[in-house]
Amino acid sequence: MALQKNKIAIVSPGQNIYSETFIQEQKKGLKGEIFYYFNGTVPTFLENKGKLFSKFDLIIFKIKQKIAFTKFSATEQAFIRSLKKNKIDVVLAQYGPTADKIVSVCEKLNLPLITHFHGYDASEYSIITQCNNYKEVFLYSKYVIAVSLSMRQRLIELGCPNEKIVYNVYGPNSIFLDVKPSFKNSTFIAVGRFVNKKAPYYTILAFNKVLNKFPDAKLVIGGNGVLYETCVNLIRYLKIDKNVSLPGIIGREDFLGYLEDSLAFVQHSVTAISGDQEGTPVAILEASAAGLPVISTQHAGIPDVIIDGKTGFLVEEHDVEMMAEKMIFFLENRSLAKQFGEKGKELVKSNFALKKHLDVIDDLIEKALIKR
Numbered sequence: 001m002a003l004q005k006n007k008i009a010i011v012s013p014g015q016n017i018y019s020e021t022f023i024q025e026q027k028k029g030l031k032g033e034i035f036y037y038f039n040g041t042v043p044t045f046l047e048n049k050g051k052l053f054s055k056f057d058l059i060i061f062k063i064k065q066k067i068a069f070t071k072f073s074a075t076e077q078a079f080i081r082s083l084k085k086n087k088i089d090v091v092l093a094q095y096g097p098t099a100d101k102i103v104s105v106c107e108k109l110n111l112p113l114i115t116h117f118h119g120y121d122a123s124e125y126s127i128i129t130q131c132n133n134y135k136e137v138f139l140y141s142k143y144v145i146a147v148s149l150s151m152r153q154r155l156i157e158l159g160c161p162n163e164k165i166v167y168n169v170y171g172p173n174s175i176f177l178d179v180k181p182s183f184k185n186s187t188f189i190a191v192g193r194f195v196n197k198k199a200p201y202y203t204i205l206a207f208n209k210v211l212n213k214f215p216d217a218k219l220v221i222g223g224n225g226v227l228y229e230t231c232v233n234l235i236r237y238l239k240i241d242k243n244v245s246l247p248g249i250i251g252r253e254d255f256l257g258y259l260e261d262s263l264a265f266v267q268h269s270v271t272a273i274s275g276d277q278e279g280t281p282v283a284i285l286e287a288s289a290a291g292l293p294v295i296s297t298q299h300a301g302i303p304d305v306i307i308d309g310k311t312g313f314l315v316e317e318h319d320v321e322m323m324a325e326k327m328i329f330f331l332e333n334r335s336l337a338k339q340f341g342e343k344g345k346e347l348v349k350s351n352f353a354l355k356k357h358l359d360v361i362d363d364l365i366e367k368a369l370i371k372r
Helices: 021-029 056-065 074-085 096-109 125-130 132-140 149-158 174-178 200-210 227-238 253-263 284-291 321-333 336-353 352-372
Strands: 005-013 033-038 088-095 113-116 145-146 164-165 187-191 216-221 244-248 265-266 296-297 312-315
Touching: 005 021, 021 174, 021 352, 033 296, 074 096, 074 164, 088 096, 088 352, 096 113, 096 125, 096 132, 113 132, 113 336, 132 145, 132 149, 132 174, 145 352, 149 164, 174 253, 174 336, 187 253, 187 284, 200 216, 200 227, 200 265, 200 352, 216 253, 244 284, 253 284, 265 284, 265 321, 284 296, 284 336, 296 321, 312 321, 321 336
Parallel strands: 005 033, 005 088, 088 113, 113 145, 145 164, 187 216, 187 265, 216 244, 265 296, 296 312
Antiparallel strands: none
């Protein structure tokens, strides 16, 4: 007789966002029956089932709230009904604000809650304030996952009990380990959202300096976001549009191809004025797993996974000159670029495997259910 699978609700604000590959891997790889709720900090959709409420439901729920039959909003009532209907055993909340909005629902249903922080949610000042420093989240959550050592420290400073925090870095899909870069081309690849903390304009400015010595070098930055047009204009102003390509969002297959044909992965992450920081960028782990050296910054979880001078180079935030120097170094020393890449691949394979990441969460789920 087969053992009954745990019914796991994964709750996320969005669905299939290209930069959130870690959620997709968790959906596919965690042990148990997965129910993926999304669309809003209090979710309104269940994957493969549709919207959690009809217009008629909404009216009834609002009436119940108005006559003080319940303290829960219409969307919260619909979410509660769905959790009950599907007999959910445990909730995995993606991002702190999601946990903050659904913690009262979990408490009402006596459902164990595991909160997974990823980056902005543990660093952006206004978000933390809006969530009352996550006091209720830290109090009720069975476990709190931090994806970098610096994030772990920030969560402790915010008041999360040390014994609840679990450091668990993402793991890249094993398909990246099969990539074999040729190191023949003078191409640098970057992938990520065009947002302040990823500072794509700094990468472009650094590469512009590289062109003074290597005029045939190429830079590809995949992704989209609020700074995309700014970067397009910068490229036009610098008159380097023949050397820099911004193809927009690229899928996994295309990314694998770029990794195979590139010399190094580049990303100049910085702390935004809002406080927003990275967690540990998945694309950096994927590039390292593929065997490319990484040129990035001493920022958030990046030093946890890239060893400066061994698997890549890490410069200080805003140091465009030094980033350019490191790009030039690999153009002049391709054999060393290959050696750095090989060491990075081994490091990822040994310490940041996807299975290890998923096994940690599976273990936390089992422990949370025992503590229920």
